[in-house]
Amino acid sequence: MGNLISELQDEWADILIQGLQLSGRTLERSDVHLCVDISAAQVHELILGCHEQRYTREQAICILSRNFDALFISLFG
Incomplete structure (x- = not known):
């Protein structure tokens, strides 16, 4: 399972x-x-x-969305 997760993360990195x-x-x-x-x-x-x-779930999605916005802005902005 760990290898699968690593492979998926590598694929996401390649896409980005x-x-x-x-x-x-x-x-x-x-x-x-x-x-x-x-x-x-x-x-x-x-x-x-x-x-x-x-x-x-709504709380999780809300905070995740804000965190992703901040993360992507700090790295890619």
Whole structure:
């Protein structure tokens, strides 16, 4: 399972890098991987929190959306 997750994260990193290249931007590969890893960790923890009913799905989506906005702006803005 761990290898599958790593492969998926590598694929997401490749997609982001391709998108950046198409838009005429560049970013260090390590920064892209950092962004993907941070995003994956947040999604994982929020799924667990929803499953354990610590908060609602709507709350998780709202905070995740704000966090993604801030993350992408800081890295790609």
